[in-house]
Amino acid sequence: MDELMPPEAVVRLDDPQTGLRGFIVLHSTALGPAAGGCRLWRYADEASASEDAVRLAAGMTMKNALAGLPLGGGKAVLMLPDAPFSRTQLFEAFGRAVNALDGRYVTAEDVGTAVEDMALVAQHTPHVAGLPQQGGKPGGDPSPWTALGVIRAMEVAVRRRLGRSLSEVTVAVQGVGHVGMALCELLHAAGARLVIAEARSEVAARAATRFGADLVSSRAITTVPADVFAPCALGGVLNMATVPTLTAKVVCGAANNQLAMPEAAALLARRKVLYAPDYVVNAGGIINVAAEYLGWSQQSVSVRVDGIADRLSQVLDVAEGRGISPERAAALLARQEVVGGRPGCDKTALAA
Ligand code: NAD
Numbered sequence: 001m002d003e004l005m006p007p008e009a010v011v012r013l014d015d016p017q018t019g020l021r022g023f024i025v026l027h028s029t030a031l032g033p034a035a036g037g038c039r040l041w042r043y044a045d046e047a048s049a050s051e052d053a054v055r056l057a058a059g060m061t062m063k064n065a066l067a068g069l070p071l072g073g074g075k076a077v078l079m080l081p082d083a084p085f086s087r088t089q090l091f092e093a094f095g096r097a098v099n100a101l102d103g104r105y106v107t108a109e110d111v112g113t114a115v116e117d118m119a120l121v122a123q124h125t126p127h128v129a130g131l132p133q134q135g136g137k138p139g140g141d142p143s144p145w146t147a148l149g150v151i152r153a154m155e156v157a158v159r160r161r162l163g164r165s166l167s168e169v170t171v172a173v174q175g176v177g178h179v180g181m182a183l184c185e186l187l188h189a190a191g192a193r194l195v196i197a198e199a200r201s202e203v204a205a206r207a208a209t210r211f212g213a214d215l216v217s218s219r220a221i222t223t224v225p226a227d228v229f230a231p232c233a234l235g236g237v238l239n240m241a242t243v244p245t246l247t248a249k250v251v252c253g254a255a256n257n258q259l260a261m262p263e264a265a266a267l268l269a270r271r272k273v274l275y276a277p278d279y280v281v282n283a284g285g286i287i288n289v290a291a292e293y294l295g296w297s298q299q300s301v302s303v304r305v306d307g308i309a310d311r312l313s314q315v316l317d318v319a320e321g322r323g324i325s326p327e328r329a330a331a332l333l334a335r336q337e338v339v340g341g342r343p344g345c346d347k348t349a350l351a352a
Contacts, residue, residue, distance in 0.1 A: 005027075005028070005058065005061075007025050007026060007027040007028075007054055007057055007058070008026045008027065008028060008029060008034075009025070009026040009104075010023055010024075010025050010026075010050065010053070010054065011023065011024040011025075011026075011097070011101070012046075012050075013078070013093075013094070013097050015093050017089075017093075018085070018086070018089040018090050018092070018093040019081035019083065019085035019086075019089075019090050020078065020090050020093040020094055020097070021046075021078070021079045021081070022049055022053070022076065022077050022078035022079050023046075023049060023050045023053040023076070023077050024053075024074065024075075024076045024097065024098070024101065024105055025050075025053045025054050025056075025057035025074060025075050025076075025077075026057070026072070026074045026101075026104055026105055027054070027057035027058050027060065027061045027072065027073040027074055027075070028061040028072040028073050028338060029072040029104060030072055030338050030339075031064065031065060031069070031070055031071060031072050031337070031338060032064075032069070032070040032071040032072050033071060033072060033074075033103055033104055033105065033106050033127070034057070034060070034061075034071070034072040034073055034074025034104060034105045034106070035060065035064060035069075035071040035072065035073070035074055035105070035106040035107075035108075035286065035289065035290065035293070036056065036057055036060035036064075036073055036074045036075040036076075036107075036108075036110075036286070037075065037076070037107065037108045037109050037110030037113070037130075037285075037289075038075075038076035038077075038078060038094065038107045038108070038109070038110055038113050038117075038118075038121075039052075039053075039056070039075070039076065039077050039078065039110040039111050039112055039113065040078045040080055040111075040112035040113050040117075041077070041078075041079070041080055041111060041112050042079070042080045043077075043079045043080075046079070049077050049079050050077070052077050053075050053076070053077035055235075055257055056075040056077065056110075056256055056257065057073050057074050057075035058073060059073070059075075059256055059257055059278070059279050060072075060073030060074060060075055060279075060286070061073025061334070061338065062279045062330065062331065062334040063279035063280075063282070063283050063286060064283075064286060064290075065334045065337035065338050066279065066280055066283065066311060066315075066330060066333060066334050066337065067283035067286065067287055067290075067304065067308075067311070068304070068307075068337075069286065069287065069290045070290075070294070071106070071286075071290055074105045074106070075110075076094070076098075076105075076107055076110075078090070078094065078112075080112070087117065087120075088120055091113075091117045091118075091120035091121050092120050092121075092123060092124055094107075094121055095120060095121035095122065095123060095124030095125045095128070096124045096125070098121060098124075098125045098127055098128065099124050099125035099126075099127065101127070103126075103127050105127065106127045106128065106129065106289075106293055107121060107127065107128050107129075108128065108129045108130035108142065108285075108286075108289040109130045109141065109142065111177075111234070114141075115130060115131065115132055115140060115141055118130045118131050119131055119132065127293075129289040129290075129292040129293040130142055130289055130292070131292070136298060137292070137297075137298065138288050138289075138291035138292040138296065138297075138298050138301050139288075139292045141178060142284070142285030142286070142288045142289050143178035143179045143182055143285060144182045145284035145285050145287060145288040145301065145305055146179045146182075146254050146282050146283075146284040146285035147179050147180075147182035147183040147185075147186055147254065147284070148182075148186065148284050148305050149281060149282060149283055149284030149285075149287070149305045149308040150179070150183055150230070150232075150252060150253060150254050150281050150282060150284070151166070151183060151186045151187065151190070152305065152306060152308050152309040153252055153276050153280065153281035153308050153309060153312045154166065154171075154187075154228060154230070154250070154252040154276070154281075155309065156276075156309045156312050156313055156316075157228075157250045157252045157274050157276045157312065157316075158227070158228060158250055158252075160274065160313075160316060161249050161250050161274040162227060162249060162250065164227075165190075166187065166190040166191065166192045167190060167191030167192065168191075169192055169193070169226075169227035169228055170192070170193040170194070170195060170225070170226045170227050170228070171187055171192050171193070171194055171195070171226060171227070171228040171229075171230055172194075172195045172196075172197075172216075172221050172222075172224050172226035172228065172229050172230065172248060173187075173194060173195070173196050173197070173213075173221075173230045173232055173253070174197050174218065174221045174222075174229070174230065174231045174232055174233045174237065174253070174255075175197070175198060175199070175231070175232040175233030175234075175255070176196055176198045176203060176204065176207045176232070177198075177203075177232070177233070179232050179254040179282075179285075180198070180230075180232030180233070180254070181203075181207060183230060183232060183253075183254065184196065184207060184210075184211050184213070185211075187211075188210075188211040188212075193213075194211050194212070194213035194214075195213060195214045195215075195216055195221070195224050195226055196208060196211075196213045196214070196215055196216070196221075197215070197216050197217060197218045197220065197221035198215075199218060199233070218233075222237070222242045222245055222246055223245045223246070223247060224247070225247050226247060226248045227248055227249060227250060228248050228249075228250040228251070228252060229246060229248035229250070229251045229252075229253070230251075230252060230253035230254070231251070231253035231254070231255040231258050231278075232253050232254045232255055233255055234255060235255055235256050235257030235258055235260075236257065236258070236259075236260040237255065237258055237260070238251065238258050238259050238260060238264045238265075238268065238275070239259075239260035239261065239264055240260075240261070240263065240264060240267065243264050243267045243268055243271065243273070244267070244271070246268075246271070246273060248273065249272065249273055249274065250273070250274045250276070251268065251273060251274070251275045251276065252274075252276035252281055253278070253281075253282075254278070254281075254282045255278060255282075256278055256279070256282065257278065258278045259275075259278075259327065262327075265325040265326075265327035265328065266325055268325070269325040269326075274316075274326070275325065275326055275327060276312055276326065277315065277326050277327050277330040279330065279334075280308070280311055280312050280315055280326075280330050281308060281312060283305075283308055284305045284308065287301055287304045287305055288301050288305075291304075314333070315329045315330045315333060316329070318332065318333065
């Protein structure tokens with residue numbers, strides 16, 4: 001399994017009445033229903049929206065497989081309408097579209113969508129998670145779980161590459177939205193020094209005050225002196241222009257699709273930068289989403305999110321052992337999971 005494997009299905013959404021326009025991509029259902037969040041974002045045209053959806057859905061196949069979840073990979077990408085629109089009507093229409101897939105796709109939040117949007121979706125389909133939490137069960141905003149998985153992975157990566165703990169490093173965080181802000185809280189509590197870049201200036205200023213962090217521009221965040229670079233904004237930040245200028249020796253963050261092209265992984269490895277593959281380390285949110293959808297306990301979420309540290313260690317062992325990049329190693333392990341077709345992947349069999 002790798003990103004070049006074509007998706008099983010691409011469903012085009014086009015409802016001029018509500019402004020719903022975009023794509024649901026079912027990349028793989030080999031391990032279970034295709035699960036992955038719904039992104040609402042501004043795209044130049046349908047081609048770029050569908051390209052993004054296919055890439056993100058492929059990433060979900062790898063992420064869900066490596067997190068040991070009984071779920072395949074999918075994603076919804078909705079194009080932010082240019083004209084004024086009713087959010088209620090748009091997400092209700094999206095809920096109907098999800099429902100028409102009869103459980104082959106399970107949705108949740110992603111960039112640009114929130115718990116309230118998923119509550120609207122839930123009026124029209126049961127195949128949605130990331131709903132308001134009820135009675136101590138898994139649910140709600142998955143971002144804090146994503147942040148927790150990232151910091152668990154970062155501890156491993158920093159120990160392995162630098163022989164240090166988080167209290168002894170400077171972390172450059174790009175984007176302090178849902179995940180980035182939660183990650184900064186955890187890093188601050190762990191004693192790390194923070195440098196932050198955030199596109200929304202008031203949010204950036206708030207974070208700087210709260211965490212005693214230095215603020216830099218988005219452009220400068222990859223070059224600012226730091227031990228760790230944590231991309232927590234959008235994808236594509238690791239490319240042939242940024243990688244040569246990185247000062248950090250570890251890259252570990254939440255953003256999906258951090259590598260703009262496969263060559264960037266090889267270049268990171270050549271420069272001896274330890275890259276913790278995004279879809280290995282940012283699985284905490286989907287683990288919480290899966291637990292909500294499949295009826296697992298909150299305790300099982302904690303155990304599985306903590307397990308991201310061991311998974312990353314396994315990926316790095318394979319990379320070292322075979323002399324390949326961590327990205328390649330993670331793809332190999334994911335392929336074994338998907339092609340091997342982990343048995344017993346139905347909802348009831350695995351509810352635990
Ligand atoms: P978000 O929209 O809440 O936060 C993104 C933040 O990045 C925003 O504050 C935005 O202003 C800022 N930003 C955008 N471009 C920037 C730039 N060039 N420089 C600096 N700041 C910039 O999104 P989120 O939910 O926190 O997700 C962040 C990333 O993590 C995304 O790539 C998402 O796909 C990925 N991810 C999120 C989750 C989750 O649980 N939310 C799970 C897995 C992966």
